[in-house]
Amino acid sequence: AQKVTQAQTEISVVEKEDVTLDCVYETRDTTYYLFWYKQPPSGELVFLIRRNSFDEQNEISGRYSWNFQKSTSSFNFTITASQVVDSAVYFCALSGGGADGLTFGKGTHLIIQP
Amino acid sequence: GAVVSQHPSRVICKSGTSVKIECRSLDFQATTMFWYRQFPKKSLMLMATSNEGSKATYEQGVEKDKFLINHASLTLSTLTVTSAHPEDSSFYICSAKAGTEAFFGQGTRLTVV
Numbered sequence: 001a002q003k004v005t006q007a008q009t010e011i012s013v014v015e016k017e018d019v020t021l022d023c024v025y026e027t028r029d030t031t032y033y034l035f036w037y038k039q040p041p042s043g044e045l046v047f048l049i050r051r052n053s054f055d056e057q058n059e060i061s062g063r064y065s066w067n068f069q070k071s072t073s074s075f076n077f078t079i080t081a082s083q084v085v086d087s088a089v090y091f092c093a094l095s096g097g098g099a100d101g102l103t104f105g106k107g108t109h110l111i112i113q114p
Numbered sequence: 115g116a117v118v119s120q121h122p123s124r125v126i127c128k129s130g131t132s133v134k135i136e137c138r139s140l141d142f143q144a145t146t147m148f149w150y151r152q153f154p155k156k157s158l159m160l161m162a163t164s165n166e167g168s169k170a171t172y173e174q175g176v177e178k179d180k181f182l183i184n185h186a187s188l189t190l191s192t193l194t195v196t197s198a199h200p201e202d203s204s205f206y207i208c209s210a211k212a213g214t215e216a217f218f219g220q221g222t223r224l225t226v227v
Binding site for chain 1: 146148150155156157158159160163165205207209211214215216217218219220221223
């Protein structure tokens with residue numbers, strides 16, 4: 001069975017601070033995909049990133065960066081110089097690929113205070 | 115990128131009535147679509163996998179007679195909540211896969227009164 005754990009239920013920081021959202025996953029698949037989504041109050045899911053299990057390179061996209069470590073089964077997400085617009089719920093998710101749906105973590109509610 | 119359109123975005127219905135939610139892949143064909151449910155301030159839970167031309171596969175604990183899924187074409191899957199009750203009020207969101215990419219609809223907020 002697959003499992004995604006986001007231990008941080010809520011994080012509150014002041015604008016311009018850096019913040020890291022943790023994600024730990026469990027799977028028996030050798031090929032799998034990891035995702036991060038942002039969910040603003042409107043409810044729609046905004047895709048942020050997808051990584052496959054064979055690509056452990058860290059990725060940076062503007063103020064966003066991701067650290068994928070298979071040795072610790074973690075896929076952490078860092079926002080540098082946070083902004084109020086970053087406030088949302090962030091979900092980490094896991095898929096075995098193929099016809100599998102996604103298994104989501106419980107989400108981390110990120111609050112960026114001005 | 116690929117677009118998935120979900121309709122309606124919001125619906126209010128009376129107890130005992132049925133509600134149909136549509137999920138369309140606009141620019142790609144999706145042999146497999148997924149339906150998720152999200153309770154307030156909770157995570158998304160996979161309800162069922164919708165397969166074009168065959169019966170949907172439901173997750174454990176999801177009533178297939180309550181949540182009817184039809185995937186009649188490669189671009190359309192529908193979820194019908196039958197005989198809705200207030201406890202069915204929730205946010206429902208669909209997803210379609212293109213290869214290993216997962217694209218989500220905008221979601222439907224269902225309120226049963």
